[in-house]
Amino acid sequence: MSIRNLDKLFKPASVALIGATARERKLGAIALYNLLGGGYQGEIWPVNPKYDELMGLKCYRKLAHLPKAPDLAIICTPPATITALIRELGALGTRAAIVMTSGLDPVREQSLRLAMLKAAKPHLLRILGPNSMGLLVPKLGLNASFAHVGATSGKIAFVSQSGALVSGVLDWANAHGVGFSKFISLGASYDIDFGDLLDYLAGDIDTAAILLYMEDIQAARKFMSAARAAARSKPVIVLKAGREAEGAAMAAWHTGALAGSDAVYDAAIRRAGMLRVYSAEELFDAVETLTHIRSQRGERLAILCNGGGLGVMATDALVSSGGKLAELSPDTVIALEKALPRGWSHDNPVGLPGDAAVQRYADAIKPLLDEPQADALLLLHAPTAMVSSIDIAEAVTPLIKATSRTVLSCLLGGTTVAPARQVFNRAGIPTYDTPEKAVHGFMQIVQYRRNQETLMQVPAQLPMSATPRRARVREIVAAALAAGQTVLGECRSKEILAAYGIPVATTRMAADVEEALAVAADIGYPVALKIHSPDIAHKSDVGGVALDLDTPDILRTAAAAMLKRVRRMRPDALIDGFTVQQMARRPQSHELIVGVTTDAAFGPVILVGQGGIAVEVTADHAIGLPPLNMVLARDMLARTRVSKLLAGYRNQPPADIDAICYTLIQVAELVADIGELAELDINPLVADADGVIALDARIRLQPGQQRDRLAIRPYPQELEEQVTWMDQPILLRPIRPEDAPQHMDLFHALDPDDVRLRFFTSMRELPVSQLARLTQIDYDRAMAFIATHTGPDGKPETLGVVRAVADPDNIHADFAIAVRSALKGKGLGHILFEKLVDYFRSRGTEALVGEAMARNKGMQRLVKSFGGDVTPSEEPGVVNLHIGLRAP
CATH class of the missing domain: 3.40.50.261 (Succinyl-CoA synthetase domains)
Structure with a gap:
């Protein structure tokens, strides 16, 4: 990721147009016309050897003839010329180019791409395109496009x-x-x-x-x-x-x-x-x-309309979209009593009579703008012959502008309400053609806020704790791949799941009927019998599953019939024998599917939904990207229809939702740890009030996969480090979302002055949203290391934290550090800071930078101990901190 030199793209002082022409309707002519017509105040230099002048501008025959290197170049020349032009522009000092050229040969496209990037890289020249229509920056009058307007x-x-x-x-x-x-x-x-x-x-x-x-x-x-x-x-x-x-x-x-x-x-x-x-x-x-729209804090909508039908339409749209009607407070109802005729609804939506005068609109809107239980107001108006729509708009606009409340408007109709719409548009009040569109516009902002709030929730601690047996799983995977096996059968797949703390039904392999009888006698009847074949993905489809077999004779008969059926239906399949599984009797359980698939764009994704043999028919599932936490797992599950059944109904007790979510989290961790895991099916995962158990599972491996295939970088466990501090062991490790409670304890362990030194302000409490930001970090661009140990109560305790966030170009990383006030001056800050310096040096960051209060002498000593510089800031009472990370 990089924003380097994008300022030259969006804020150029000069633009060269290569391939400018006087030929009408040609790319170079339209682009030059747009550059001249937008009001751009910078230099514009057409380049074409065929012209001396174009549209009143001097035209240059070669790039070398330009007065100086243009900040931005626009290329409208044939594909074969592009690479050489990029190379020449870079050598001149140009740092951004828009390639409008299209019609590239699909066969040669990849080689052209590589050649263009190779030509641009030494000069850090950024390329927009090819086949780009260009860009517009209206504030600068820059129209570097061939758009028609x-x-x-x-x-x-x-x-x-x-x-x-x-x-x-x-x-x-x-x-x-x-x-x-x-x-x-x-x-x-x-x-x-x-x-x-x-x-x-x-x-x-x-x-x-x-x-x-x-x-x-x-x-x-x-x-x-x-x-x-x-x-x-x-x-x-x-x-x-x-x-x-x-x-x-x-x-x-x-x-x-x-x-x-x-x-x-x-x-x-x-x-x-x-x-x-x-x-x-x-x-x-x-x-x-x-x-x-103005800043919106909530999602409760009040509606004012001049017709009951309008209110019903808006309410239907709101409720079907998952929105909330605001409840009117008693004070608002009393105020509306004075503004409205008898017989009004006394509820939301608030209906005005069809012949309502302009003043009645104004009198009704005032209390709704002040309604404390509403976060936004929707004004619906259908034109009538009794009152002018524009008069209404002009009367209510000053009232709306005087409040901070979000207000949306819907004026039904065409030409008769167009002037009123213009009044609202000039005042910055959003206006829509229909009630449904207005509600949808409101709900877009609501949904955005909901998405953000979900991501900002502090996840609960995991309901159980299990250290995955990663080494054993890697042994299984390595052995399978060495043997040329990419599909793991039920037993091996379940062994992997069990290694990650996921409950599985006891299952053993049997090569033939006699061995199946011996296994059943050992694990106890009743049992389930399944065909075992690497070529059969869905055993039920070929009659390869028999349940509730409670005697040896019944088992023997079922096995013989199963072999006969499978060989008839799949004569091509290699049959390795059977699996014998202890029968799980969970009469009030639900069958779920939990799975992994590898998407072409985003890599591995996690799936959860209703399971069983009809999983494709029910098509009830939700997808999430790993890694997961309890909040994200719950959100995934809540997006399925089966989640309503899992919540319990009538005499059906609720399922153990925490156990289901924990399974999702562990599957996500398995995917992050084992790069070769391409697909996984747990179907069914049986869930009830007592927890979950995987009854069947299958894994597909793909050699050569890497851990960085995940779209979101998972927790970097490899950065964990045990160190000794003050003769006691402590763990230095990256922060996790689940560390939020201990992080809040760390904040409370800072005395008021240390809080001011760290946050540059006084704070008695750390807001939950800020706590989430501090503990839920993007490991691709930020890192926070905590020092943790087991406290006197046997629970984890965070002693200190150091963090830094790198800019998109990985040039600088802004850092901060906090250590419990009682532990200051004991060397813990130095240990943490050394960990941070080593990490950012290893990722190629040029420098750690920060700010500190001038009186924060401890921070300044720490920076200097790592060879850093402390310099005065333009802000009074503040110093700038800088630690170079590149070797001299």
Whole structure:
């Protein structure tokens, strides 16, 4: 991930257009026309050996003839010329280029990509495209695109993989008065991709929200890291194309990359804290909402309408979307009594009579704007002959502008309400065509907040603790691969699950009927008998499962019949014998499936849902990206229909949800530990009030897989280190989300002055949201090491923490440290800091940087002990800290 030199792309002082031309409707002519027509104040230098002048500008025959190196170059020349131009531009000192050239030969595309990147790399020149429509920065008047229209300035950034959608969105935005901070066509993303742009836009003060049109992702981990960081600071809304198989095939053809499973994209978008929309119409609604809506703290909606039907339509849309109607407080009802005629609903939605005068609108809206139990207000209006819509808009607009409450409007109709809509648009009040669209716009923000709140929850401690027997699992995997075996049977698969603390039914192999009888006698009747074959994935489909066999004679008969059936239905299958399993009698249990599959874009993903032999028919499942914690596992389970059954009903007791979630977490840990694990089926996983047990399991291995295939970097266990401090053993390790309770204890163990020195302010309590941010980190760009030991009460205790967050270019990492006040001056801070320095030096970071209060002499001594520098800051009472990590 890198934002290096992207400022030259978005804030160029000079632009060279290579391939500029006077030929109408040609790429070079349209691009030059747009550059001149946008109001850009920088230098514009057309380059083409055929011209001396173009559109009133001097035209240069060669790049070498330019007055100086342009900050940004736009390339509109044939594919064969691009690599040489990139090389020449880089040597001149240009650091950003937009390649608009399209029509690349699919056969030679990969070689061209590698050649372009090789030419750009020595000069750190960034490339947008090829096949990019360009970009617009309306605030600067920069229209470096061949779009058919320009854009007005606003606070939303739009990034698209589709040039056609760029044109459509621009048309719509201009018609609705919506502006943009940045408007970017990615093209083929040879260099600059979604991850780079998300990192840049997250820190862009001109951008309040980010919209993405996405067809595929090629660098999943980079994308997820950038998306998680961006979505924590501002709303990120995604329109993902290729939802159906046919659409996905078209997306792959269009972008030159395979589209991943739509359900996996959905899970990735949710996990990053972004919001997904499913159509261009929803995307436009999102633009309208994000352009105008104010800061929203909750999700309770009050509705004011001039017709009962409008209120019913809005309420239906709200409830079906999972929204909440606000309950009116007694004070609000009393205030509305004075404003409304007798017979009004005394409830939400608040209905006005069809002939309501302008003043009645104003009198009714005032108490609703002050309603403490409402977080937003929706004003619905259908035009009537008795009152002017524009008069209503002009009367309520000052009242709305005077409040901090979120207000949305819906004016039904066309030309008669257009002037009223313009009044609302000028005032920054979002307005929609229908009640359903207005509610959907509101719910987009609600869903975004819900996604963020889920990710910011502090996860509970694991309900049980088991140290995985990783060495044994690696032995099993290595032996199987050495023997050329990629599919593990039930017994070996269950042994692996058991090694990770997942309960499994006792199961043993039997080569023939006689051995099956001996196993059954040993483990005890009744038993389940299953065919054992590497070629049969679904044993029930071929009659390869027999249950409740409670005598030797019944077992013998069942085995003979099973062999006969299987050989008839699958004569090609290699049969290794049987598995004999202790019969699990759980009469009030539910059958679940827990599985792993490897997605083409995002790598391994976890699945949970309703299991059993009809699993494909019920199609009830949820997908999540590893690693998981209790919050994420519960969220996954809650997205299945079977979760309602698991909660209990009538005389059916609730299942042990913690045990199910723990299984998901352990499966995710197994996937993170064993890079060769490509697929896993636990079906069924039986769940009831007493816990869970895996009755059947199957694992597929894929040689050569790596641990970094996960889209989110898992807990780096390899960084754990036992050290001795003050003659006692302590563990230095990366922080985990489950460390939140101990981290709060650490905060409480800081005296007030140490809190001020660490946080630059006084704090009595650490907000839960901040606690989550401190303990739920992205190991790809941040690291926090804690020193921990077992406290006097036998529970883990955090003694101190050191952390740093690297910038996207891995140049600097901002650090901070805190040690229990009672332990200061005993060398613990030095031990922690040494661990941090070693880690960031190993990842190639150039320097650790930070700030400290000038009176924090202990911090300054610590920095100097590592060869660092302490210099005055521009801020009074603060010093800058710098520790170089590169070898001199």
